[in-house]
Amino acid sequence: MLKLKKLKNFYHVWSIMSKLPDITKKFPDWYQEVIYEAELAEQAPVRGCVVIRPYGNAIWEEIKAVLDKKIKDTGHENAIFPLLIPLSFLEKEAEHVAGFAPELAIVTHAGGKKLEEPLVVRPTSETMIHAMFAKWIKSYRDLPLKINQWANVMRWEKRPRAFLRTSEFFWQEGHTAHETHEEALQETLLMLSEYVDLAQNYLAIPVIQGRKSPSEQFPGAEATYTFEGFMIDGKALQMGTSHLLSQNFAKSFDMKFQNKEGQIAYPYLTSWGATTRLVGAIIASHGDQKGLIIPPRIAPIQLVIIPIYRSDEEKLHVLAAAHEMTNILKKAGIRVKCDDNDNMKPGAKFFKWELRGIPFRLEIGPRDLAAGTAMIASRLSGEKQSIAMNDLITLLPGMLDQFHHELFATAQARYEKMWHKIEKIENFGKQLEEQAGIYQTGWCRDAACEQLLKPFTGSIRCLLSDRQEMKECFGCNKPSVVDVIAGKSY
Amino acid sequence: MLKLKKLKNFYHVWSIMSKLPDITKKFPDWYQEVIYEAELAEQAPVRGCVVIRPYGNAIWEEIKAVLDKKIKDTGHENAIFPLLIPLSFLEKEAEHVAGFAPELAIVTHAGGKKLEEPLVVRPTSETMIHAMFAKWIKSYRDLPLKINQWANVMRWEKRPRAFLRTSEFFWQEGHTAHETHEEALQETLLMLSEYVDLAQNYLAIPVIQGRKSPSEQFPGAEATYTFEGFMIDGKALQMGTSHLLSQNFAKSFDMKFQNKEGQIAYPYLTSWGATTRLVGAIIASHGDQKGLIIPPRIAPIQLVIIPIYRSDEEKLHVLAAAHEMTNILKKAGIRVKCDDNDNMKPGAKFFKWELRGIPFRLEIGPRDLAAGTAMIASRLSGEKQSIAMNDLITLLPGMLDQFHHELFATAQARYEKMWHKIEKIENFGKQLEEQAGIYQTGWCRDAACEQLLKPFTGSIRCLLSDRQEMKECFGCNKPSVVDVIAGKSY
Numbered sequence: 013m014l015k016l017k018k019l020k021n022f023y024h025v026w027s028i029m030s031k032l033p034d035i036t037k038k039f040p041d042w043y044q045e046v047i048y049e050a051e052l053a054e055q056a057p058v059r060g061c062v063v064i065r066p067y068g069n070a071i072w073e074e075i076k077a078v079l080d081k082k083i084k085d086t087g088h089e090n091a092i093f094p095l096l097i098p099l100s101f102l103e104k105e106a107e108h109v110a111g112f113a114p115e116l117a118i119v120t121h122a123g124g125k126k127l128e129e130p131l132v133v134r135p136t137s138e139t140m141i142h143a144m145f146a147k148w149i150k151s152y153r154d155l156p157l158k159i160n161q162w163a164n165v166m167r168w169e170k171r172p173r174a175f176l177r178t179s180e181f182f183w184q185e186g187h188t189a190h191e192t193h194e195e196a197l198q199e200t201l202l203m204l205s206e207y208v209d210l211a212q213n214y215l216a217i218p219v220i221q222g223r224k225s226p227s228e229q230f231p232g233a234e235a236t237y238t239f240e241g242f243m244i245d246g247k248a249l250q251m252g253t254s255h256l257l258s259q260n261f262a263k264s265f266d267m268k269f270q271n272k273e274g275q276i277a278y279p280y281l282t283s284w285g286a287t288t289r290l291v292g293a294i295i296a297s298h299g300d301q302k303g304l305i306i307p308p309r310i311a312p313i314q315l316v317i318i319p320i321y322r323s324d325e326e327k328l329h330v331l332a333a334a335h336e337m338t339n340i341l342k343k344a345g346i347r348v349k350c351d352d353n354d355n356m357k358p359g360a361k362f363f364k365w366e367l368r369g370i371p372f373r374l375e376i377g378p379r380d381l382a383a384g385t386a387m388i389a390s391r392l393s394g395e396k397q398s399i400a401m402n403d404l405i406t407l408l409p410g411m412l413d414q415f416h417h418e419l420f421a422t423a424q425a426r427y428e429k430m431w432h433k434i435e436k437i438e439n440f441g442k443q444l445e446e447q448a449g450i451y452q453t454g455w456c457r458d459a460a461c462e463q464l465l466k467p468f469t470g471s472i473r474c475l476l477s478d479r480q481e482m483k484e485c486f487g488c489n490k491p492s493v494v495d496v497i498a499g500k501s502y
Numbered sequence: 503m504l505k506l507k508k509l510k511n512f513y514h515v516w517s518i519m520s521k522l523p524d525i526t527k528k529f530p531d532w533y534q535e536v537i538y539e540a541e542l543a544e545q546a547p548v549r550g551c552v553v554i555r556p557y558g559n560a561i562w563e564e565i566k567a568v569l570d571k572k573i574k575d576t577g578h579e580n581a582i583f584p585l586l587i588p589l590s591f592l593e594k595e596a597e598h599v600a601g602f603a604p605e606l607a608i609v610t611h612a613g614g615k616k617l618e619e620p621l622v623v624r625p626t627s628e629t630m631i632h633a634m635f636a637k638w639i640k641s642y643r644d645l646p647l648k649i650n651q652w653a654n655v656m657r658w659e660k661r662p663r664a665f666l667r668t669s670e671f672f673w674q675e676g677h678t679a680h681e682t683h684e685e686a687l688q689e690t691l692l693m694l695s696e697y698v699d700l701a702q703n704y705l706a707i708p709v710i711q712g713r714k715s716p717s718e719q720f721p722g723a724e725a726t727y728t729f730e731g732f733m734i735d736g737k738a739l740q741m742g743t744s745h746l747l748s749q750n751f752a753k754s755f756d757m758k759f760q761n762k763e764g765q766i767a768y769p770y771l772t773s774w775g776a777t778t779r780l781v782g783a784i785i786a787s788h789g790d791q792k793g794l795i796i797p798p799r800i801a802p803i804q805l806v807i808i809p810i811y812r813s814d815e816e817k818l819h820v821l822a823a824a825h826e827m828t829n830i831l832k833k834a835g836i837r838v839k840c841d842d843n844d845n846m847k848p849g850a851k852f853f854k855w856e857l858r859g860i861p862f863r864l865e866i867g868p869r870d871l872a873a874g875t876a877m878i879a880s881r882l883s884g885e886k887q888s889i890a891m892n893d894l895i896t897l898l899p900g901m902l903d904q905f906h907h908e909l910f911a912t913a914q915a916r917y918e919k920m921w922h923k924i925e926k927i928e929n930f931g932k933q934l935e936e937q938a939g940i941y942q943t944g945w946c947r948d949a950a951c952e953q954l955l956k957p958f959t960g961s962i963r964c965l966l967s968d969r970q971e972m973k974e975c976f977g978c979n980k981p982s983v984v985d986v987i988a989g990k991s992y
Contacts, residue, residue, distance in 0.1 A: 054634070056584045057591075058621065063634055066579035066649070073580065089556035090563065094548045095585075095623070095654055095670050096607070101547075117586070117612040119623065122669075123658030124604050131548065133585070133609065133623070144544070144553055153845065159556070164585055164654065168613030179612075180585050355643065 035301050039245040043296055044174070050304055050368045052291070053174045060169040060179030064288070067368060068175075070312035071291050072182070076162070078214050078310060079184060079286065082206045088158040088186060093140050095164070096131035101139035104264040108138065111231025115167040117179070133166040138232070138261055138283055141187045146267040149189055149279060154269065156199070157189045157279075175292030176249070176502050183287035189262075189279040191271065196280035197256055203284040204237045204254040211251055215290065216307040216419040217241045217297045218427055219251060220450070220497055222474035225462055230283075234258035240473045240497070243296035246430050246448030248473045248499035251293050252286035297423055304369030305391055307419055308412040315341065315408065316365045317350040320358050320377035334376050337386075337401065344405050366391060371415050374404070392418055437486045440498075441468040448500040454482025454492025461487025465498055473497045525791050529735040533786055534664070536793055540858045542781070543664045550659040550669030554778070557858060558665075560802035561781050562672070566652070568704050568800060569674060569776065572696045578648040578676060583630050585654070586621035591629035594754040598628065601721025605657040607669070623656040628722070628751055628773055631677045636757040639679055639769060644759065646689070647679040647769075665782030666739070666992050673777035679752075679769040681761065686770035687746055693774040694727045694744040701741055705780065706797040706909040707731045707787045708917055709741060710940070710987055712964035715952055720773075724748035730963045730987070733786035736920050736938030738963045738989035741783050742776035787913055794859030795881055797909055798902040805831065805898065806860045807840040810848050810867035824866050827876075827891065834895050836902075856881060861905050864894075882908055927976045930988075931958040938990040944972025944982025951977030955988055963987045 032049065033041035047053050052068030064072065080090075096119055102109040117133040120126060134140065141159065149157060162184050169179040186203060190196040204221060211219045219239040229236040233255040240248045261267075262278040271277045298305040308314050319334040321327040331352060338350040349370075351361050358375070365373060375387040380398070388404075389396040392415055399407065430449035434440035440451050445468040455461060455472065464487045465471055476495040485492050522539065523531035537543050542558035554562065570580075586609055592599040607623040610616060624630065631649065639647060652674050659669040676693060680686040694711060701709045709729040719726040723745040730738045751757075752768040761767045788795040798804050809824040811817040821842060828840040839860075841851050848865070855863060865877040870888070878894075879886040882905055889897065920939035924930035930941050935958040945951060945962065954977045955961055966985040975982050 054637075056630075057633055058584045058586050058588065061584040061586070063584070064582035066581050069580050069582055072582075090559050091556050092554035092559055092562075092672065094546045094551040094553070095656070096548050096551070098548065114614050116614075117609050117621075119607050120610045121620075122607040123660065124606075130611075131607075140546075143547055147544075166585070170613065182582065 032301060032303065035244065035299060039296075040173075042299070046295065046299060046303055046367070047174050052295070052304075055174075058179075060172040062172070062174045062178055064182075067312070068291060071294065071306065071310065072288055074310040074312055075210075075215070075290050076184075079206075079210055080162070082210065083160045083184065083186065086158075086202065086206065088160045088188070090160050090162065092163075093137050093144070093161055095134055097134050097137070097140045099130045099132050101143060102132060104139060105232045105261055108232040108261075112136070112167070115169075117166045117168055134163070135165055135167045136283075136285070137161060137163070137165075137185055138187065138257070139265075142261050142265040142267060142281070145187070145189055145279075145281075146265045149267060149269045151270050152191055152272050155189055155191050155279060156195065158186075158199075159188065160184055160186045173292075173502075175288055175295065177289075181287050181289070183285050185283060185285045188282045189267070190282070191269075191277075191279065193258065193280050196258065196282050200235070200237060200254045200256040200282045200284070203282070204239065207252045207254065207284075207286055208239050210286070211239060211241065211290075211293075212420065214307065214309045215294055215297075216309075216416050216423065217251070217293055218420060218424045220474060220476075222476050222497070224253070224474060225459075225472045225496075227459060227462060228472070230255045230257075232257065232260050233283075234260070238474050240499075241293050241297055242427055242430065242450055242499070243293070243502075244299065244426070245296070246450075246500070248448075248450075248497075248501045249289070249293055249296065250473075250501065251290060252284070254284035255282060257281040257283055298369070298419060303367035305419065306369040306371065308371045308415050311369075311371055312347060313349045313365075313368075313370050314347045314412055315349075315372040315374055316361075316370045317348065317374045317376060318358050318361050318365075319350070319352055320375055326378045330376055330378055330381060333381050333401075337374070337376070337404070340405060341408070344408075346405075346408055371412060372408075374399075390415065392422070433481065435482060435484055435486065437464055437468075440486075441465070441470070444468050444470045444498060444500065451498040452476070452479070452481070452495055453486040453498055454484055455494055455496045456485035456488055456490040457493045458485070458488065458490070461485055469500055470498050471501055473499045473501065522791060522793065525734065525789060529786075530663075532789070536785065536789060536857070537664050540794055542785070542794075545664075548669075550662040552662070552664045552668055554672075557802070558781060561784065561796065561800065562778055564800040564802055565700075565704070565780050566674075569696075569700055570652075572700065573650045573674065573676065576648075576692065576696065578650045578678070580650050580652065582653075583627050583634065583651055585624055587624050587627070587630045589620045589622050591633060592622060594629060595722045595751055598722040598751075602626070602657070605659070607656045607658055624653070625655055625657045626773075626775070627651060627653070627655075627675055628677065628747070629755075632751050632755040632757060632771070635677070635679055635769075635771075636755045639757060639759045641760050642681055642762050645679055645681050645769060646685065648676075648689075649678065650674055650676045663782075663992075665778055665785065667779075671777050671779070673775050675773060675775045678772045679757070680772070681767075681769065683748065683770050686748065686772050690725070690727060690744045690746040690772045690774065693772070694729065697742045697744065697774075697776055698729050700776070701729055701731065701780075701783075702910065704797065704799045705784055705787075706799075706906050706913065707741070707783055708910065708914045710964060710966075712966050712987070714743070714964060715949075715962045715986070717949060717952060718962070720745045720747075722747065722750050723773075724750070728964050730989075731783050731787055732917055732920065732940055732989070733783070733992075734789065734916070735786070736940075736990070738938075738940075738987075738991045739779070739783055739786065740963075740991065741780060742774070744774035745772060747771040747773055788859070788909060793857035795909065796859040796861065798861045798905050801859075801861055802837060803839045803855075803858075803860050804837045804902055805839075805862040805864055806851075806855045807838065807864045807866060808848050808851050808855075809840070809842055810865055816868045819871060820866055820868060823871055823891075827864070827866070827894070830895060831898070834898075836895075836898055861902060862898075864889075880905065882912070923971065925972060925974055925976065927954055927958075930976075931955070931960070934958050934960045934988060934990065941988040942966070942969070942971070942985060943976040943988055944974055945984055945986045946975035946978055946980040947983045948975070948978065948980070951975055959990055960988050961991055963989045963991065 224236040714726040
């Protein structure tokens with residue numbers, strides 16, 4: 013009994029003695045360290061690139077599955093386009109090439125020879141896909157054309173951070189063509205709303221959505237819409253974007269169709285993308301001093317079972333019960349793992365799975381077993397309670413839902429604390445610089461005023477379409493035309 | 503009545519007037535044309551690359567789903583490694599770099615600067631993954647390490663053919679490390695058997711499996727195992743390979759671990775891969791003059807429903823029934839599409855979906871509807887029969903299974919016809935050159951004898967471990983050590 017108590021104390025001490033850097037004071041260090049310790053990713057021996065390890069990839073696979081279903085359910089089809097794009101394709105859209113040129117990786121030699129024309133490792137695929145669209149779209153009957161691609165892309169990165177900003181990253185890029193401007197705008201906003209649903213109802217991250225200011229638009233687009241999450245450190249993370257490209261690219265690629273009236277017209281295009289950055293958003297939005305907290309709806313492991321025993325006989329019974337429960341829950345569609353590794357003590361396992369952010373831990377020991385119960389611990393509240401083994405299968409889905417809502421509410425509460433409404437830059441610029449957060453203010457839409465945020469390392473994250481609370485522009489004396497969120501970005 | 507008969511006749515004539523080149527006499531043209539017409543893939547504006555269109559990609563996604571489950575069920579985890587590999591990594595394994603050098607695409611510039619060291623677009627990832635394995639493997643407790651990656655790879659190709667041979671292609675590459683040679687060999691053979699199961703029991707392609715001769719091994723491997731399919735034109739297609747790398751790469755990458763006895767040892771490695779070539783194998787193994795025939799277990803559409811009507815009132819009833827049946831079958835897990843496109847006549851739809859190889863077509867018309875029946879047509883036999891709508895859901899799974907077995911048997915029958923057992927090269931060399939097929943013969947294992955096949959554009963496809971029927975080597979007077987399959991390859 014004394015021995016068990018000692019063990020408990022030891023574990024208690026150990027768990028609060030997390031090796032992770034202080035999440036409040038040293039957030040960037042915490043972020044980097046938790047990724048390494050939880051084996052999500054690791055520095056690769058290529059500049060700016062990471063290796064995404066199995067656990068990090070498993071989270072990405074869950075996100076992909078949800079997003080892929082959304083993309084298909086809204087009538088898009090997946091296709092695959094080439095990795096390499098002739099440099100001349102990018103040059104067809106002047107703004108586009110200017111925007112991406114500094115970040116390009118370029119293939120100059122292949123098959124033992126110097127290439128006649130250099131090929132670019134795609135930084136995004138508009139130009140390649142539009143070249144194909146120009147072949148496929150002849151008549152209004154070919155519209156709308158709604159294509160998506162899951163792919164790797166490359167934008168050379170000088171200051172990489174795992175998941176948030178790496179030279180190579182992984183994403184889906186949707187590309188669509190429509191008969192009318194109205195229909196293309198609807199598509200742009202529909203996919204934005206699907207992304208927001210993914211962020212809030214799966215990743216448990218509240219987001220602020222809206223249009224980007226012209227200076228932050230996608231190179232060549234008419235309008236870019238964004239959804240921004242605010243991380244634990246108060247910084248804004250652009251989690252994905254949806255672009256109304258309108259007719260710019262169609263004209264550059266001579267993409268024409270015969271409309272219902274028999275006239276030749278240019279289609280209206282959109283593109284939209286979300287990346288492995290979403291894994292970074294989960295880490296930076298939900299972690300705590302013990303490590304990650306993975307939202308249950310995309311957690312590769314929703315419940316980990318830890319068998320606890322001291323004798324061989326206890327082991328026999330406890331393992332049998334743990335494996336049986338694992339099978340029952342798996343059949344019920346719960347993503348469960350039984351950690352029956354004999355080389356680790358239960359305390360070390362608790363630590364390991366807390367670090368990895370598994371929503372629930374089920375401890376099955378001999379005494380519980382005799383009573384037909386087990387102890388279940390929540391990664392979010394840290395609370396432990398006894399649960400009847402027979403009830404687990406019926407209760408768990410509700411508990412996972414509850415966990416999701418509490419996780420979302422926790423983030424929401426953080427947003428409310430860091431949300432400041434301040435009219436003039438002289439009253440919030442210095443504060444924004446020193447303490448990142450959500451700064452709602454008014455804007456006259458003049459780019460010169462937008463520039464005033466730069467010295468404070470701030471920027472307009474998005475325009476709010478649903479709020480108009482501010483009277484004057486933050487930068488000048490003109491009236492505010494639109495409320496905006498200013499913040500510091502990743 | 504007369505009108506309907508006319509339409510039927512017209513369709514009949516039309517369907518046998520397929521625009522595809524003669525599959526028997528002009529197989530390469532048929533192959534290229536069916537891919538374009540069925541919208542599987544299209545030439546991309548980058549040398550040797552294709553765009554995989556939605557239908558082609560949907561087939562690949564089905565194959566991926568089956569193979570990914572097999573890989574996970576056998577205890578492997580997916581991870582992601584960088585696209586670009588420093589050239590020096592490839593140079594660490596002398597045979598390896600010699601094997602791949604002529605096919606490499608090389609990035610020399612990135613981020614606006616010339617790189618200090620050129621980066622190779624991965625032709626395969628052994629070197630990158632082994633560099634990481636060397637960091638992760640310290641003790642026998644870290645073994646076995648079983649990793650898989652789904653990725654794009656690049657091998658510069660001078661004579662591309664969609665799906666069979668393109669500069670960029672898509673695959674999974676498994677990489678594992680083990681304590682003993684025995685365990686690594688078991689892994690190599692296990693994954694070979696999983697591939698064979700995929701080929702035979704999902705793609706309905708009979709395969710011949712065995713070891714490659716040393717001259718055809720993976721550069722740097724101790725042994726390569728292959729599974730080969732023989733296509734309609736009698737040519738052999740290497741559908742995938744599993745390599746016992748043994749300790750070569752481990753030594754090159756200084757990958758060491760402490761074994762159970764406390765000694766430092768090199769692990770034994772394996773790698774194994776299958777690619778988008780499997781889509782090519784389906785096309786070239788199962789097609790006929792009307793187009794593709796897609797094996798039902800990986801068909802993105804297993805059944806297409808064609809509603810048939812002549813009046814608006816008929817349309818109302820027929821479409822309602824067609825949509826209801828679509829929903830019922832979807833819920834039962836059948837992959838079904840209702841082609842309710844108003845711009846196409848039924849005959850044109852029959853043609854379209856036959857070309858695309860959908861296993862079953864269900865025609866729902868007003869008269870059938872009144873009788874509670876529909877006509878179901880098999881893409882393989884071409885036979886049409888009446889089926890009670892209420893029976894469809896119970897009968898269809900069995901019909902799909904039956905279709906699979908018949909498709910496999912059809913291919914198997916082709917193999918038997920083209921399987922020749924001939925002792926000496928002077929008796930089969932010329933024949934092999936003029937008529938591709940499966941040539942079983944005996945071999946003394948001497949590379950000089952293997953070379954004798956070259957003038958006849960033949961090669962040893964694999965060594966047969968389960969047959970030893972030949973007495974003498976095909977090339978010399980020595981006794982045969984092993985039976986081999988000689989053939990012409992893609």
